[in-house]
Amino acid sequence: SNVGLMEEVQNPELVSWNEGPTKQAIIDYVMDVTNPSSSNFIPVEDRIATFDNDGNLWSEQPAYFQLFFAIDRVKALASEHPEWSTQQPFKSVLENDMKTLSTFGEHGLLELVMASHTGMSTEEFEQIVIDWLETSRHPRFDRPFNELIYQPMLELLDYLRANEFKTFIVSGGGIEFMRPWVDEAYGIPSDQVVGSSIATEFDYNNGNPIIKRIPKIDFIDDKEGKPIGINRFIGKKPVFASGNSDGDLQMLQWTDSNKYKSFQLYLHHTDAEREWAYDKNSSIGRLDKGLEEALNKGWTVVDMKKDWKVIYPFEMK
Amino acid sequence: SNVGLMEEVQNPELVSWNEGPTKQAIIDYVMDVTNPSSSNFIPVEDRIATFDNDGNLWSEQPAYFQLFFAIDRVKALASEHPEWSTQQPFKSVLENDMKTLSTFGEHGLLELVMASHTGMSTEEFEQIVIDWLETSRHPRFDRPFNELIYQPMLELLDYLRANEFKTFIVSGGGIEFMRPWVDEAYGIPSDQVVGSSIATEFDYNNGNPIIKRIPKIDFIDDKEGKPIGINRFIGKKPVFASGNSDGDLQMLQWTDSNKYKSFQLYLHHTDAEREWAYDKNSSIGRLDKGLEEALNKGWTVVDMKKDWKVIYPFEMK
Ligand SMILES: [Ca+2]
Ligand SMILES: [Ca+2]
Known part of the structure; x- marks a missing residue:
């Protein structure tokens, strides 16, 4: 149809997403809130989008x-x-x-x-x-770990940025473990990464100052820590949030309370063949209460097997 | 001269800075590190500029x-x-x-x-x-406090951003005291503000989640805290740093240790008539060791009285 064609032209970025309600819900939301004549229009400075990392932008099996x-x-x-x-x-x-x-x-x-x-x-x-x-190499795929990032999520990040959303990582992972590679992997600069952190100390070191990592936890960016970290680092409530486990539930609840129309996305790992299939019985990335709340509240759930044409960028070649 | 004319065309933004070595040092630095054929070229993603706020972007007298x-x-x-x-x-x-x-x-x-x-x-x-x-109104100027921002610094922020620097506030002031107004005042979004903070708690609040401010200090972003805060929030060492007191010294030392050519700017309050004159004997914004180190290391010192044509934006009208 003509409508389909127009979407194809306006949104060339979501090519790895199969047509269907999930892709359509994302496009409908973005088209609505970026339309100046819509009552749901969101000013550019409030277009904050936050993404969990482990199991949401890259894989997390067989271990983080x-x-x-x-x-x-x-x-x-x-x-x-x-x-x-x-x-x-x-x-x-x-x-x-x-x-x-x-x-x-x-x-x-x-x-x-x-x-x-x-x-x-x-x-x-x-x-x-x-x-x-x-x-290092991943035991199953025999590739560098940072090649196991999700192609459809890269497209989603690009699509949001093309529509003037500012994209952030909000992860339970270590902030300084992510920063060296996420800009190249996801196009997210180091100052747009929120994560768990180790305490540090400044040492003038006779004119060659260093910051030393000391054996003490500074902050755990998980569960209630995610809205806390978002408030501390970003200072604004997101309008778009994406995660894959119960550890993201508070971030999605926080986003859902935005005065603006908001979007909550849960990634459900359903593809044992191309990636992994797990949810409520997994010790890694457990998704139980979150899935229930998503169903109750009408949040969007990605069915990895059904919604994604490819999983990893190297499948594109 | 032709050279002067070219600069005027390339850098229309620093109009409130008097011609002289201070303005020239800023322009020379920016022209050098943004020139792809210079050995001092800095990639865009590493052009991090940090600014103290109190007494550096707005006034701080007769009290913070x-x-x-x-x-x-x-x-x-x-x-x-x-x-x-x-x-x-x-x-x-x-x-x-x-x-x-x-x-x-x-x-x-x-x-x-x-x-x-x-x-x-x-x-x-x-x-x-x-x-x-x-x-509220400032006791001396009888104007809203957020009108007492420095016009030449607004131009410097714009000039750096026009040259693809990412500008941050790094202030001892409260992060949530600054965030509501600094975007409008300085063009700096809330997620590019580093400051002192109060501890917070997430409260699900029966489906209307809030973040509560609790009476406990979370972080003091002053002295050694400034490089610590820069590392935590930004995750990169600045190449350009600007402050006005001894509380900024560690931030400037940290910046001075960058592998890239860096720029350190101290604002010296020398204008008792249009603003205030104070340095090493002031309990507010004391500048003593910092000024000494600036002289020793050849950092750039702004002489407010001599270098600035106007202080506040309202003088432009
Ligand atoms: Ca996760
Ligand atoms: Ca200051």
């Missing part, structure tokens, strides 16, 4: 990619820490015993992060992340 | 404007707090006894801020700031 990074760092540092060969959770990391590692829960992960993410300057840490991305 | 706000809020809230009539530092505020108030030092100010800046939602606080700016 930052955990692979922490494990590789622990192994790299092991020669300086002979005590780790007998001390948990480090022992299980060094023995590649993921089953035992998982028994230490969040506290164990935190110990790995503290041991592997602190004690250096912010510039050193940035270089460590860059080097790791160049040398 | 946020203190006037706190005092007005204490007076507005006094009827709900009969105990304040006998309890310091509130008693001296209610009796307009600034001399006694000043004896309570930073701790006293903190008590005023906690009593007047917390206990409400972030949206309520924003409205209180907006209302205050509309109704």
